[in-house]
Amino acid sequence: MTGIDLNRAAIESAQLQNGYAWAIDTRDWDYFRTLFTPDVVAAYPNETYQGMDSWLDFFIPFHDTCAWTQHMMTNHLVGSDGDGVWATCYGQIAWTFQGQPDRLLRAGAVYRDRLVLHGGAWRIARRRLDLVLTQVATPLPAGVTLPMSVLDVADVS
Numbered sequence: 743m744t745g746i747d748l749n750r751a752a753i754e755s756a757q758l759q760n761g762y763a764w765a766i767d768t769r770d771w772d773y774f775r776t777l778f779t780p781d782v783v784a785a786y787p788n789e790t791y792q793g794m795d796s797w798l799d800f801f802i803p804f805h806d807t808c809a810w811t812q813h814m815m816t817n818h819l820v821g822s823d824g825d826g827v828w829a830t831c832y833g834q835i836a837w838t839f840q841g842q843p844d845r846l847l848r849a850g851a852v853y854r855d856r857l858v859l860h861g862g863a864w865r866i867a868r869r870r871l872d873l874v875l876t877q878v879a880t881p882l883p884a885g886v887t888l889p890m891s892v893l894d895v896a897d898v899s
Contacts, residue, residue, distance in 0.1 A: 746822055746827060748820060748821070748822060750864075751820050751822075751827050751829070751857060752818070752820040752829075754857075754863065754864040755818065755820045755827075755829035755855065755857055755864060756815075756818040756820075756829075756831075758777045758829075758855070758857075758864065758865070758866055759815045759818060759829065759831050759853060759855070760815050761773065761776075761777050762813070762815070762853075762866075763813030763814065763815050763833070764813075765777065766805060766811060766813055767811050767813055771798060771801075774798070774801075775794055775798075777865065777866060778794060778865055778866045778867070778869075779794075779860050779865045779867045780793065780794050781793050781794075781867070782794055782866060782867060782868065782869065783867070783868045783869070784797050784868075784869045784870075784871075785868075785869065785870045785871070786871050787871065787872070787873055807839055807840055808837045808838065808839055808840065809837075809838045809839060809840045809841075809842075809843050810837060810838050810843070810888050810889050810894075811836070811837040812835070812836045812837070813833055813834075813835050814833065814835075815831050815832070815833050815853070816831060816832045816833075816834070817831055817832045818830075818831045819831070820857075825856065826856060826857070826858065827856070827857040827858075827864070828854070828855065828857070829855045829857055829866075830852065830853060830854045830855065831852075831853050832850065832851070832852060832853075833849075833850070833851040833852075833853055833871075834848070834849075834850055834851075835848065835849045835850075835851065836848050838888060839879075842879065843888065844881060844882050845879035845880065845881060845882070846879065846880055846881075846882055846888075847877060847878065847879050847880075848875070848876075848877040849873055849875060849876050849877070850873070850874045850876075851871050851872060851873055851874060852871070852872045852874055853869060853870070853871055854869070854870040854871075854872070855869050855870075856868035856869075
């Protein structure tokens with residue numbers, strides 16, 4: 743593969759992966775759409791979504807059941823191979839459901855992305871999420887408080 747600036751791809755891929763976390767946690771679905779190609783293929787443990795609309799048809803209602811979510815993306819890596827540019831990172835996710843704000847769920851994931859240049863910027867065209875850890879709802883320890891709503895963290899000013 744020639745002509746690819748992997749330094750730029752590395753920076754933009756981390757922005758895309760972190761942007762994914764921020765968009766979900768603030769429920770900014772318009773921003774979410776800008777991170778991926780319209781025909782994105784997103785393979786999750788129980789379903790593969792073909793296209794942005796299919797993905798959001800599941801994602802929005804699911805996240806509407808959550809009172810609060812926090813996605814933390816780490817250990818970003820990027821490279822290229824015969825299939826193009828790839829990026830991967832770890833994700834640690836915590837959330838509570840509406841009606842159970844005192845019960846915390848957690849998951850650990852590996853995100854594997856394929857990037858393409860789309861409209862002059864890198865976008866995620868394929869995503870695969872593999873769960874490496876799941877923790878069922880556990881009571882919050884005494885003294886721990888969480889935001890009551892995603893709107894508590896949505897202001898970026």
